[in-house]
Amino acid sequence: MRNGENKEAGRKEIAILGSTGSIGTQTLEVVRNHPELRVTALAAGSNVERLEAQIREFKPCAACMWSESAAADLRTRVSDLDVKILSGMDGLMEIASMPRYRILVTAIVGMIGIRPTIAAIEAGKDIALANKETLVTAGHIIMPLARKRGVSILPVDSEHSAIFQSLNGEPADRIEKILLTASGGPFRGKTKEQLAAVKVEDALMHPNWSMGRKITVDSATMVNKGLEVMEAKWLFGVDLDRIQVVVHPQSIVHSAVQFVDGAIIAQLGMPDMKLPIQYALFYPDRKPMAGKRADLFELGQLTFERPDPDTFQGLKLAYRAAAEGGSMPTVFNAANEKAVALFLDRKIGYLQIPELIEKAMDRHKVIADPAVEQILEAERQTHEYISELV
Ligand code: NDP
Ligand code: MG
Numbered sequence: 001m002r003n004g005e006n007k008e009a010g011r012k013e014i015a016i017l018g019s020t021g022s023i024g025t026q027t028l029e030v031v032r033n034h035p036e037l038r039v040t041a042l043a044a045g046s047n048v049e050r051l052e053a054q055i056r057e058f059k060p061c062a063a064c065m066w067s068e069s070a071a072a073d074l075r076t077r078v079s080d081l082d083v084k085i086l087s088g089m090d091g092l093m094e095i096a097s098m099p100r101y102r103i104l105v106t107a108i109v110g111m112i113g114i115r116p117t118i119a120a121i122e123a124g125k126d127i128a129l130a131n132k133e134t135l136v137t138a139g140h141i142i143m144p145l146a147r148k149r150g151v152s153i154l155p156v157d158s159e160h161s162a163i164f165q166s167l168n169g170e171p172a173d174r175i176e177k178i179l180l181t182a183s184g185g186p187f188r189g190k191t192k193e194q195l196a197a198v199k200v201e202d203a204l205m206h207p208n209w210s211m212g213r214k215i216t217v218d219s220a221t222m223v224n225k226g227l228e229v230m231e232a233k234w235l236f237g238v239d240l241d242r243i244q245v246v247v248h249p250q251s252i253v254h255s256a257v258q259f260v261d262g263a264i265i266a267q268l269g270m271p272d273m274k275l276p277i278q279y280a281l282f283y284p285d286r287k288p289m290a291g292k293r294a295d296l297f298e299l300g301q302l303t304f305e306r307p308d309p310d311t312f313q314g315l316k317l318a319y320r321a322a323a324e325g326g327s328m329p330t331v332f333n334a335a336n337e338k339a340v341a342l343f344l345d346r347k348i349g350y351l352q353i354p355e356l357i358e359k360a361m362d363r364h365k366v367i368a369d370p371a372v373e374q375i376l377e378a379e380r381q382t383h384e385y386i387s388e389l390v
Helices: 022-033 048-058 068-077 088-096 111-122 132-149 158-167 213-221 223-236 274-282 313-324 328-344 352-363 372-389
Strands: 011-017 037-044 062-065 084-087 103-106 126-129 153-155 175-182 243-247 253-259 264-268
Touching (some): 011 022, 011 088, 011 111, 022 037, 022 274, 037 048, 037 088, 048 062, 048 068, 062 068, 062 088, 068 084, 068 088, 084 088, 088 111, 103 111, 111 126, 111 132, 111 328, 111 372, 126 132, 132 223, 132 328, 153 158, 153 223, 158 175, 158 253, 158 264, 158 274, 213 328, 213 352, 223 243, 223 328, 223 352, 313 328, 313 352, 328 352, 328 372, 352 372
Parallel strands (some): 011 037, 011 103, 037 062, 062 084, 103 126
Antiparallel strands (some): 253 264
């Protein structure tokens, strides 16, 4: 019997980091629809009310809030229940290493996920990975470690789930090309000049997906697609020149693999994150899921375009960061994180996001094969540099 599989109950136990966010709440919706899943532990940043409601509904044995004061508040609120309330990085690490559960859903945002993800792999857990920043910055540590421990990294990101489903176990040497689709976001077809006056509200209007604020801005700049190129490189072991971004405004083809014999296999469906979440949680099974089906007659046509490298500088910079490798993807990611936060706070304009990323990258001296401490130090320095600049 595997770790976390409780025979009597026959339920698969999962833990979720970032349970109060967009991916976290949709993961809990999947759990609600599948009594064979059980939640062992939950973690969130600061949303005490929502985490309390989740604890009452899903009865985990442990939960974690980032700050100790929020944890203390939560402890009082749920004192009638048998649940251990933890806090901070120690709490995340304790949850990641809990013996009971089997799959860790990393639905936290940012590089804060690196250490708990590594701890979970060390403890032999499979990872349902949404937190792409961990792979972008520490893929060179996470992927070999997962292989060594014999655990699976199951993609939750919709494009990577589509690639994973299209591959269906075929080895990497049969891949000729990965076709990574992108909706193009709210600014597809615009010129750089037209984007000078973009406001926060404009950038938060994604045409097809409803997501957290940071990733929604990343979709508008196409930095998200750049992060996904790096994520695909690590997940599927494919060189950068064999990962092609294809703008597909309808978001029905979630990505595809072109094999060495020219066959292209894709996964299509309505844009709904519950499908990739559910696929990761039950892999290699495929379970029923209710919801609207993609009706090809209703859709009529699916279209494809090349991304515009002038309007979407962020995508170009991502390829550069990936090619330079080592600590450069960390600098790309950290500079973007900080710039997006400043943009959301209305401290900088939209076009300054790629400008700041480029400046941070230009001054950085690449560390090849950085250790976790060096990655986190590069993140800290980049955040500091951007704060000084602005
Ligand atoms: P959200 O901002 O909606 O949610 C983030 C979650 O992380 C919240 O639960 C938040 O808690 C929690 N969190 C933040 N900081 C901490 C911390 N220090 N300690 C513990 N928990 C913390 O983000 P998304 O769900 O949109 O994205 C999550 C990840 O998934 C990102 O890496 C994103 O790139 C990726 N992803 C998201 C997709 C989507 O559709 N949303 C699609 C593909 C990938 P709190 O609410 O309490 O602050
Ligand atoms: Mg995606």
